[in-house]
Amino acid sequence: MRLILASASPRRLDLLARIGVVPDAIIPAEIDETPLKGELPVGYARRMAAAKAAAVAEPGALVLAADTVVAAGRRILPKAETEAEARAALSLLAGRRHRVHSAVTLVGAEGRARHRLSTSIVTFKRLSAEEINAYLAAGEWRGKAGGYAIQGRAEALVRAVSGSHSGVVGLPLFETRALLRAAGYPLS
Numbered sequence: 001m002r003l004i005l006a007s008a009s010p011r012r013l014d015l016l017a018r019i020g021v022v023p024d025a026i027i028p029a030e031i032d033e034t035p036l037k038g039e040l041p042v043g044y045a046r047r048m049a050a051a052k053a054a055a056v057a058e059p060g061a062l063v064l065a066a067d068t069v070v071a072a073g074r075r076i077l078p079k080a081e082t083e084a085e086a087r088a089a090l091s092l093l094a095g096r097r098h099r100v101h102s103a104v105t106l107v108g109a110e111g112r113a114r115h116r117l118s119t120s121i122v123t124f125k126r127l128s129a130e131e132i133n134a135y136l137a138a139g140e141w142r143g144k145a146g147g148y149a150i151q152g153r154a155e156a157l158v159r160a161v162s163g164s165h166s167g168v169v170g171l172p173l174f175e176t177r178a179l180l181r182a183a184g185y186p187l188s
């Protein structure tokens with residue numbers, strides 16, 4: 001059974017390897033990831049995962065796609081592309097709880113899409129200006145939702161995580177495994 005991962009994320013590939021899954025192909029979905037006006041974080045995560053899977057769908061193959069959204073209330077925090085964006089996100093999240101929504105879509109060989117969502121709550125410690133500056137200087141924030149990577153240096157700044165750690169990294173393994181099993185994908 002051919003499995004296509006609709007993502008170029010090395011983190012998602014590493015996470016899949018943890019459950020013994022090696023995709024047959026990696027085809028990043030080229031879609032517009034701009035949130036719609038008034039779109040809420042959960043709906044946005046679900047829409048992006050489904051759109052990525054649909055963009056890469058191939059008859060007879062399984063296509064796995066995911067999207068992870070960092071949300072401060074009803075606000076979707078972007079993938080930080082500049083240091084200023086990362087600083088603004090970290091300043092907003094410092095000392096607060098926020099939600100991380102990870103949506104997963106699996107399009108089966110017959111073309112049917114199945115969806116799962118994982119929501120985790122992440123609590124950052126209060127961050128001093130020096131801590132934010134040190135984190136930004138390390139450069140891990142680049143391209144990361146909310147301006148941080150929990151699997152890196154930011155983990156030392158997180159006071160608590162309630163939910164799926166792998167979901168916060170970018171692919172909730174419990175939900176992903178359930179989707180693959182339901183589609184008949186062989187898992188050890």
